Amino acid sequence: MNRRPAKAADKLVFVLSLVPYLLEQGVVDVAEAAEHFGVAEEEIRDAVRLIATSGLPGETSTYLPNDLFDIDWDSFLDDDVIVIVHHVAIDDTPRLSAREAAALIAGLQYLSALPENVGHAGLGSLMAKLTEGASAAPSRLAVAETASDAGLGIIREAVGRGRQIEFDYVNGVGERMRRRADPVHIASLGQDWYVQAYCHLREDFRVFRLDRMSGLALTDEPIGDHTDRPPLPEAIFRGSDSDLRVVVDVAPGALTLLSDYRADRSAEQVDGLTRVTLRVAHYHGLKRLVAGLPGLVTVVAPEEARRAVAEWARAGLERYGLPGASHGSSG
Structure with missing residues (x-):
């Protein structure tokens, strides 16, 4: 078989791949190395000779014997066996902790x-x-599957198989209702997952948030033809006339994370924080929004919003038996 002469860059890449392989194997036949890389045996021998002339110059910028790779020449020439007896620079490679x-x-x-x-x-x-x-044995960790992960698996299966789903859904104003829908698209925004689906109850396309869905079930009913579905909106959260307005103080670095919830572009500087007005569909959603930015958002008004967030936080403290769970201001 005629082989095209290798370019210098290709030879360099090959040598850089060959060196770690030889060091890991310790002792390897030329024929074995040639089979591993899918090249002719002579190419392996040429690469080994090149390795023996490679190294890292010392402080004097000249090559001394210990600055070059060295191989067991007797084994190489007499037995066609490759053994690197001295290598340089390899141990200086950064390793993960x-x-x-x-x-x-x-x-x-x-x-x-x-x-x-x-x-x-x-x-x-x-x-x-x-x-x-790694530089040492990594700690053993286990990543537990969450309810959202399980729900996402059901929805992905429904989209892949073209099947309808049923689920309980809590809407923006806290109303729970059983839905049947044709899922057509899944999207993520930050840490949240959204499902675009044709809702049979509303007889129109809706975008559902995964963490508000429960009791998910895959049905045997096929979805309809939705080739004319509308594009998924760039901003998942869209305001309406029924939205509630909440004044919050936000750390400057977190302001951009709330851009989709801003009621307007007005802002006021208060004690190093930025005071803005947000719009939310329900105070239930405000709790989650504040929890997602711990220490970066403080609810200022109205009092009902402050009380809803404070009571939710105290309920969380009570579950852990932490001090301060049974008292505190509504802020």
Whole structure:
């Protein structure tokens, strides 16, 4: 078979791949290395000779014996076996700490639990490499599946199979109602997931927030033809005349996170914070909004809004038996 001469850049990439392989194997036959990389044996021998002339110059900017790679020449020339007996620069490569590796592995565990990634071999392989490549053994972490994760799996299956779903839904004003819908699109905004679906109760397209859906069930009923569905709006939250207005003090760095909820563009500086007016469909939604920005948002008015958030926070403290749960101002 005729082979095209390799370019210098290709040779460099090949050598950079070959060195870690040889170090990991310790002792390897030329034929074995050639089979592993899918190249001719002579290409392996040429690369090994190139490795033996490579290194990292010392402080004098000249190459001394210990600044170069070295191989067992007797094994290489007599037995066609490659053994690197001295290497340079490899041990200086930065390595992940045990905590960094554990954090990345936890993220990969979450991804591998998503329905579309179940059985994905690449994620498992990457987790194993992170474990082996860390400077110390990473802490063992387990990522628990949440109710939202389970619901998302049902909706993804419904979209993929073209089946209707049924669920209980709490709307913006706190009303709970059983719905049947044709899911057509799933989207995320920040930490929230939204489902665009044709609602059979309203006989129109609606956008449902996943964390307000419960009792999700996949039905055997096929969805209708919705090729003419409207595009998903860029701003999931859209105001209406029935919205409630709430005055809050916001840390300057968090102001952009509330841009979709701003009632207007007016703002006032108060004690280093920015005072703005938000619009919310219900004070129930305000609790969640404040909880998502801990320490960055303070409800100023009206008093009903302050009381709703304060009572919700105290209820959370009571569940943990923390001091301050049974008293405190409405702010």
